[in-house]
Amino acid sequence: MENIAKVCSRLIFLSVICLFFAQAIIADKPDFKYSFGCLDKGDYTSNSTYKANLNHLLSTLTSNTEIDYGFYNSSYGRDPDKVYAIGLCRGDVKPDECRSCLYNTTNFLIQHCPNQKEAMRQDEYCILRYSFCNIFGIMDDDPVYTQHNVNDQSGNLDTYNQDLRTLLDGLRNQAAAGGSLRKLAEAKSTGINNKTQYTLVQCTPDLSQTDCSDCLLSAFGQIPLCCDGKIGAVIFTPSCNFRYEEHTFFGPVADVAPPSTNTSVADIAPPSINTSAAKGNDGNKSQTVIIVGSIIAFVVVVVLIIISCIYLRVRKPREKSESKLINWFIVKKV
Known part of the structure; x- marks a missing residue:
């Protein structure tokens, strides 16, 4: 559980840093x-x-x-x-x-x-x-x-x-x-x-x-x-x-x-x-499309990472609870 939390935290941190640099690139081209x-x-x-x-x-x-x-x-x-x-x-x-x-x-x-x-x-x-x-x-x-x-x-x-x-x-x-x-x-x-x-x-x-x-x-x-x-x-x-x-x-x-x-x-x-x-100005337009498209794709990836982390954090305790419940039934049956 702790390992998953650490991995998710690092991924989110790296995503925020990358998003910061992407915004800086856009700012240079007002x-x-x-x-x-x-x-x-x-x-x-x-x-x-x-x-x-x-x-x-x-x-x-x-x-x-x-x-x-x-x-x-x-x-x-x-x-x-x-x-x-x-x-x-x-x-x-x-x-x-x-x-x-x-x-x-x-x-x-x-x-x-x-x-x-x-x-x-x-x-x-x-x-x-x-x-x-x-x-x-x-x-x-x-x-x-x-x-x-x-x-x-x-x-x-x-x-x-x-x-x-x-x-x-x-x-x-x-x-x-x-x-x-x-x-x-x-x-x-x-x-x-x-x-x-x-x-x-x-x-x-x-x-x-x-x-x-x-x-x-x-x-x-x-x-x-x-x-x-x-x-x-x-x-x-x-x-x-x-x-x-x-x-x-x-x-x-x-x-x-x-x-x-x-x-x-x-x-x-x-x-x-x-x-x-x-x-x-095809070069300028293509550059704009590439930059905007890359940022959109990046945002989608960040959202998916966050959703995955939330899902894993919720699912892990639930799996442990279900495992304990099954073990309890087995013990009672014996």
């Missing part, structure tokens, strides 16, 4: 929280021409299934009720996942910003914004949304900040030099304490090289205000965004073909290309 804004720059009524134009534009924004580079920009209607919209997905997101993200974001904004002429929502995988003003090719670094990892950086902070800024500046130049379909750069590097750093920067590709560079510079300037000393952060503006972490959060990014030279931007969809789609 969930991304979206942000949205219903900008106070004018309202429309439910039966207005602007609302009809907005609904039409948002319902058709991602209808061009040939677009596989994650950037949608289109407009609909005539002034003063003309609507402009931009949708941008992270460069590694698959085309179908990109359209799904933008579709969900569209429904979200319609529900939460039912009368505002201008609104924007940032998700981990996509950004959608619309306005009654022309937003194509115009750099906008306000409003700013920031989120940081809860864990602090270890080691020399000055050295870390210097290395991070050098890395970000290099990626800024690389992204700004991108074409009209994609302005993005990502890197996997080794930081202080030999820890791996994953970084991604991105602009809406309708920006000029100078505007993309300036937008990212402005966004980088938010780090001391929100995220100084943290091992990871994400900062969004309407025209650009970037993120860095000590864990991978993006997958492979496919190359895109150069755009056709006989198209314009205004009221038509961007030019189609024939490149293969990016592999997207």
Whole structure:
């Protein structure tokens, strides 16, 4: 009986320790929280021409299934009720996942910003914004949304900040030099304490090289205000965004073909290309599934161990009592 109790106690103790480490792993990869804004720059009524134009534009924004580079920009209607919209997905997101993200974001904004002429929502995988003003090719670094990892950086902070800024500046130049379909750069590097750093920067590709560079510079300037000393952060503006972490959060990014030279931007969809789609964020999702699945299986095992221990502890005295009762009957019979 005592041996069984010791074994059960040890198993439960080890289970608690393992569960603690599993929770620590999850804590190192915090969930991304979206942000949205219903900008106070004018309202429309439910039966207005602007609302009809907005609904039409948002319902058709991602209808061009040939677009596989994650950037949608289109407009609909005539002034003063003309609507402009931009949708941008992270460069590694698959085309179908990109359209799904933008579709969900569209429904979200319609529900939460039912009368505002201008609104924007940032998700981990996509950004959608619309306005009654022309937003194509115009750099906008306000409003700013920031989120940081809860864990602090270890080691020399000055050295870390210097290395991070050098890395970000290099990626800024690389992204700004991108074409009209994609302005993005990502890197996997080794930081202080030999820890791996994953970084991604991105602009809406309708920006000029100078505007993309300036937008990212402005966004980088938010780090001391929100995220100084943290091992990871994400900062969004309407025209650009970037993120860095000590864990991978993006997958492979496919190359895109150069755009056709006989198209314009205004009221038509961007030019189609024939490149293969990016592999997207399958790695991130599979990692999440593996971690969650492992924890669920682990919890089930812990519960089974506890139930087994309780059963054995209850059953053992009962077996002894039954044995004594049988022996008593045998003695009486003799």
